[in-house]
Amino acid sequence: MDEDVILYGQEFESIMERLLANLPEELDTREGSVMYNALAPAAWEIQLLYEELNLVLMEAFADTCSLDYLIRRAKERLIAYKEGEPAVVKGVFTPADLDVTGIRFVEEETELLFAATEKIEDGVYKLECEEPGVIGNRSSGQLVPADTEEVEDLETAEIVELLEPGRDDEDVEDFRERYFDNVAGQDFGGNLADYKNKVNSIDHAGGCKIVPVWNGGGTVKVILLDHLHDVPSAAIINEVQAILDPISNTGEGKGIAPIGHRVTVVGAEPVTMNITATVTYAEGYTDALAKESITAALITYFEELRIAWGDDAADIGTIVRISQIENRLLNLTEILDIEDTTINGSPKNIALRGSQVPVRGTFNGA
Numbered sequence: 001m002d003e004d005v006i007l008y009g010q011e012f013e014s015i016m017e018r019l020l021a022n023l024p025e026e027l028d029t030r031e032g033s034v035m036y037n038a039l040a041p042a043a044w045e046i047q048l049l050y051e052e053l054n055l056v057l058m059e060a061f062a063d064t065c066s067l068d069y070l071i072r073r074a075k076e077r078l079i080a081y082k083e084g085e086p087a088v089v090k091g092v093f094t095p096a097d098l099d100v101t102g103i104r105f106v107e108e109e110t111e112l113l114f115a116a117t118e119k120i121e122d123g124v125y126k127l128e129c130e131e132p133g134v135i136g137n138r139s140s141g142q143l144v145p146a147d148t149e150e151v152e153d154l155e156t157a158e159i160v161e162l163l164e165p166g167r168d169d170e171d172v173e174d175f176r177e178r179y180f181d182n183v184a185g186q187d188f189g190g191n192l193a194d195y196k197n198k199v200n201s202i203d204h205a206g207g208c209k210i211v212p213v214w215n216g217g218g219t220v221k222v223i224l225l226d227h228l229h230d231v232p233s234a235a236i237i238n239e240v241q242a243i244l245d246p247i248s249n250t251g252e253g254k255g256i257a258p259i260g261h262r263v264t265v266v267g268a269e270p271v272t273m274n275i276t277a278t279v280t281y282a283e284g285y286t287d288a289l290a291k292e293s294i295t296a297a298l299i300t301y302f303e304e305l306r307i308a309w310g311d312d313a314a315d316i317g318t319i320v321r322i323s324q325i326e327n328r329l330l331n332l333t334e335i336l337d338i339e340d341t342t343i344n345g346s347p348k349n350i351a352l353r354g355s356q357v358p359v360r361g362t363f364n365g366a
Contacts (some may be wrong), residue, residue, distance in 0.1 A: 003128030010050040012312060015043040062179055065171050074179050075281045078256045079176055082203055082227070086129040087136030091143060096123030105143040113146060134228065158170055164235065167227045190258035195220065198256055198347050202243055203227070207310030209354060218251065222265045223249040223314065223355050228275065229306040231357065232267045241265040271352055273302065273320060274344050274361035280337040288362065290334035294363055297328045302358045310358055315326060320350040320358050
């Protein structure tokens with residue numbers, strides 16, 4: 001909806017022209033005259049009124065409304081906006097008998113703050129990033145106390161594992177698309193569209209495929225990616241399983257799956273893509289100098305494939321195309337030419353099964 005089109009003819013000048021046209025002809029209506037100055041404030045207020053009416057129109061429809069109003073509209077269909085969540089990491093501290101519960105630490109490389117929230121065992125703690133989003137997804141890093149006076153006897157502190165990946169706030173347009181998918185889908189009583197909408201609305205779900213009657217009547221398999229469009233952890237699989245159909249009460253309708261549906265939630269199967277190619281580098285570049293850009297380009301391509309993966313039917317697999325890999329690498333400043341490209345030793349495109357997703361492996365063995 002074009003705001004300028006809606007306001008066309010309702011600007012100050014147009015309003016003044018209409019107001020002045022209704023005055024007797026013998027009155028002086030030139031700019032600066034008594035009548036002009038008397039009507040001008042009213043014209044400004046009328047323009048503001050039209051602007052407010054336009055705002056009401058923009059916010060009244062899901063295709064143009066802002067996030068706050070889209071959230072309210074989506075609630076009418078029980079669709080929740082996925083707000084960002086902080087990452088939770090595992091930290092190891094020495095000496096092991098030191099209690100750091102509640103103490104805040106700074107990760108040296110990123111300067112992010114992590115608070116020790118729970119003791120796992122002696123010297124090992126859960127730490128939650130104070131900033132929500134993927135920025136806190138650290139699997140390693142050195143920690144120093146935010147306030148050195150709190151832990152005078154601390155010897156070492158480091159992050160050793162990412163326990164629960166953080167996520168950014170859901171993109172507004174992704175949320176809008178999810179809303180319209182829900183409106184357009186013929187979801188009812190546990191059909192495919194209903195399962196897809198229900199699963200995609202779960203916080204840590206980032207795409208799914210539904211396999212009906214996979215193990216006899218009443219069975220449903222949900223193949224899942226997490227909110228980062230990666231292969232989900234066991235914790236996320238268990239979380240989605242409990243929401244859909246708790247294993248201890250399967251088929252009883254204790255989750256959101258209909259009574260009689262026995263749901264099995266599994267993660268998508270990762271397939272590592274090892275790429276080899278003969279590369280001609282631009283002047284001044286080498287394998288080492290181009291490695292970061294090549295890695296980023298491949299990560300982006302495989303992530304795009306995983307994002308699109310859930311849009312296809314369960315029996316349709318992803319195709320990893322050599323032409324796409326070559327085109328993306330040729331777009332890099334560091335590369336002049338590329339040939340003899342293979343994926344996992346094959347010079348042909350790789351066709352994955354519907355349950356499989358591509359993940360980055362090595363490039364030229366590194």
